[in-house]
Amino acid sequence: MRLMRLGPPGLEIPVVVTADGDYFDLRGVTRDINGPFLSGGGPERVRTALATGALPRINATGLRSGAPIAPPGVVLCIGMNYAAHAAETGAPPPEHPVMFYKAPNTVVGPNDDILLPRGSEKTDWEVELAVVIGRRARYLASPEQALYHIAGYAISNDVSERAFQLETSGGQWSKGKSCETFNPLGPWLVTADEIPDPQGLRLRSWVNGEPRQDSSTADMIFDVATLIYQLSQVTVLDPGDVVNTGTPEGVAVSGRFPYLAEGDVVEVEIEGLGHQQQKVVRG
Numbered sequence: 001m002r003l004m005r006l007g008p009p010g011l012e013i014p015v016v017v018t019a020d021g022d023y024f025d026l027r028g029v030t031r032d033i034n035g036p037f038l039s040g041g042g043p044e045r046v047r048t049a050l051a052t053g054a055l056p057r058i059n060a061t062g063l064r065s066g067a068p069i070a071p072p073g074v075v076l077c078i079g080m081n082y083a084a085h086a087a088e089t090g091a092p093p094p095e096h097p098v099m100f101y102k103a104p105n106t107v108v109g110p111n112d113d114i115l116l117p118r119g120s121e122k123t124d125w126e127v128e129l130a131v132v133i134g135r136r137a138r139y140l141a142s143p144e145q146a147l148y149h150i151a152g153y154a155i156s157n158d159v160s161e162r163a164f165q166l167e168t169s170g171g172q173w174s175k176g177k178s179c180e181t182f183n184p185l186g187p188w189l190v191t192a193d194e195i196p197d198p199q200g201l202r203l204r205s206w207v208n209g210e211p212r213q214d215s216s217t218a219d220m221i222f223d224v225a226t227l228i229y230q231l232s233q234v235t236v237l238d239p240g241d242v243v244n245t246g247t248p249e250g251v252a253v254s255g256r257f258p259y260l261a262e263g264d265v266v267e268v269e270i271e272g273l274g275h276q277q278q279k280v281v282r283g
Contacts, residue, residue, distance in 0.1 A: 001016060001043060001046065001047065001190070001191045001193075001194065002016065002017040002018075002188040002189070002190055002191075002194075003015070003016055003017075003026075003033050003043075003046075003068055003069075003152070003188060003189040003190075003191070004016070004017055004023075004033075004065060004066075004068050004186070004187060004188055004189075005032070005033055005065075005066040005067065005068055005069070005070070006023075006060055006063040006064065006065060006066065007063060007064060007066065008064060009064075009066065009108075009109070009112075012032075012066035013025060013026075013027055014026035014027065014029075014030055014031070014032055014033045014037075015058065015060070016046050016050065016055070017188065018050070022057060023057065023058050023059070023060040024050065024055035024056065024057055024058065025055060025056045025057075025058045026046060026049075026055065028049070028054065028055065028056075029042065029045050029046055029049055029055070030042050030045075030046075032070045033068060033069050033070060033189065034069065034070035034240050035070075035072075035073070035133075035238060035239035035240025035241075036239070036240075038132070038133075038134040038151040038239045038240060039134060039135055039136070039239035043151070043191055064109060064111070064112075065109050065110050065111055065186055065187045066108075066109045066186070067107045067108060067109055067110075067184075067185040067186050068154055068185065068186040068187065068188050068189035069132055069154075069185070069189055069240060069242070070240065071104050071105065071107060072104050072107065072240050072241050072242045073104065073238055073240060073241055074101065074104065074237070074238070074241040074242070075101065075102040075103070075104050075106065075107065075183060075241075075242045075243075075244065076099065076100075076101055076231065076235070076237070076241065076242070076243050076244070077099070077100050077101065077102055077158060077173075077177065077243070077244040077246075078097050078098060078099060078222070078227060078243070078244065078245050078246045079094075079098035079099075079100060079173060079246065080093070080094050080098050080221070080246065081094075081097070081098070081220050081221050081222055081227075081245060081246025081247075082215065082219045082220060082221065082246055082247065082248040082249065083219055083221055084215065084219055084248060084249035085246070085247055085248050085249045085250075085251070086221070087249070088249045088250075088251075088254040088256075089253060089254065093221050094221065096230075097222050097227055097230055097231070099231065099234070100172070100173040100174050100177065101174050101177075101178075102158070102174065102177045102178050102182065102183055102244070103174075103178035105180075106159075106177070106178055106179070106180070106181065106182040106183035107183045107185050107242070108181050108183065108184055108185070109184065109185075109186060109187075110155065110184050110185065110186035110187045110274070110275075110276035110277075110278075111184075111187075111276060111277050111278060112181060112184060112278065113181065113278060113279050113280070113281045114157075114159055114181050114182070114184070114260070114266065114278045114279070114280045114281070115179070115180050115181045115281060115282070115283030116260070116262060116280060116281065116282050116283050117161055117164070117179040117180070117283055118283065120161050120163070120164075120179075121163060121259065122161060122162035122163045122252070122253075122259045123159065123160070123161050123162075123259055123260040123280070124159070124160045124161075124162055124251050124252045124253055124259060124260065125157060125159060125205055125207065125212065125251060125252070125260065125266050125268065126157065126158040126159065126160060126205075126247035126251055127155070127156075127157060127203045127204065127205040127213050127247060127248070127268035127269070127270065128155075128156040128157070128158045128203075128244045128245055128246060128247050129153060129155075129156070129198065129201060129203065129217055129224070129244075129245045129270060129273075130153065130154045130155065130156035130185060130242050130243065130244050130245070131150055131153060131198075131224055131227075131228065131242070131243040131245060132150070132151045132152050132153065132154060132189055132240070132241070132242055132243075133149060133150065133151060133228075133237045133238060133239055133240065133241040133242075133243070134149060134150055134151025134152070134192070134239055135148065135149040135151075135239060136149070136236065136237070136238055136239060137149040137228060137231070137232040137236070137237040138232055138236045138237075139232055139233060140228070140229050140232040140233075142229060143223075143225035143226045143228075143229040144225065145229070146224075146225045146226075146227075146228035146229040146232065147192070147224075147225050147228075149228060149232075149237070150192045150224070150228065151189070151191065151192060151239070152189045152190050152191040152192050152194075152195070153189075153190050153192065153195050153198060153273060154185055154186055154188065154189050154190065154242075154273060155185070155186065155187075155268055155269070155270045155273045155274060155275075155276055156183060156184070156185050156242070156244045157183065157184040157185075157205075157266065157268050157276060157278065158177065158182075158183065158244050158247060159177075159179075159181070159182040159183065159184070160176050160177055160182070160253075161176045161177075161179055161182075162176060162252070162253050162259070163176070164176035164179070165177060166253075179283075180283060181283075183244075184268075184276055184278055185242070186274070186276070187274045187275070187276065188273065188274050190272065190273055194272070195272060195273075198217060198223075198224045199217050199218050199220065199223050199224065200216065200217065200218060201216065201217045201270055201271045201272060201273070202214070202215070202216055202270070202271040203215050203216065203217065203247075203248055203268075203269070203270050203271075204268070204269045204270075205250065205266070205267065205268045205269070206266070206267040206268075207257070207260070207264055207265070207266055207267075208264055208265055209265070209267075211250075212250045212251070212257060213247070213248050213249065213250030213251065213268075214248075214250065215248030215249060215250070216248075217245075219248060220245065220246065221246075224245060227243065227245060228243065231243065260280045261280065262280055262281060262282050263279070263280065263281075264279075264280040265277060265278070265279055265280070266278045266279075266280065
């Protein structure tokens, strides 16, 4: 099932998109797609409402796609989680997941503009598989148990300002990750039942139509289940929280490509989860 939020920023309405490409208004089921909806049986209610014909169809033409989930409590990120990406940066593969945070207000729609921060010269793209938590995860017993706490998956572009992140960070990566608009998310939240193997998804990115990243989640050092399990040992993940699971090789920090500049167009895509496109503008 594909869940969306459509409309102007701050005024999005919850929507479900069927396999046939029809859009249905969910306001009779929920006020928003958020943590309480995900943990309180919301997806099941949507399935029932669809099956009984209780949802009104809407015309989505011309409507902006917002992030598919309301502003999360936490955006938690994993660094250096693809073997080839670690190699291209010259870093050894980590022995434990590298964890850092992005400000939740970085989350924007999948096709919203990326704003270059003032003074930025090293803004980078990062296509990532985002995990959306559906049940509270605290001291989980095993990676297998972790999968039952996932509501679904989405595309995330973990935009990064590398100078802020690495050169003036003071050791805190979040400084280069939390600039305005630095986490386009969506277009859909695809429920976990439709992604039986999150370790078999192709990820790609382009800048101005030129290929940048082309990899698979199979290259993750720590798979999704292991990440959620290990994170639950050091923090509590609540329904609606977002976990960005790392990016594959092919980013600008590798030295192989130029950093983003005003007017560039970034596209990112993950198999089964849709496509994003952002224009880079001066903030």
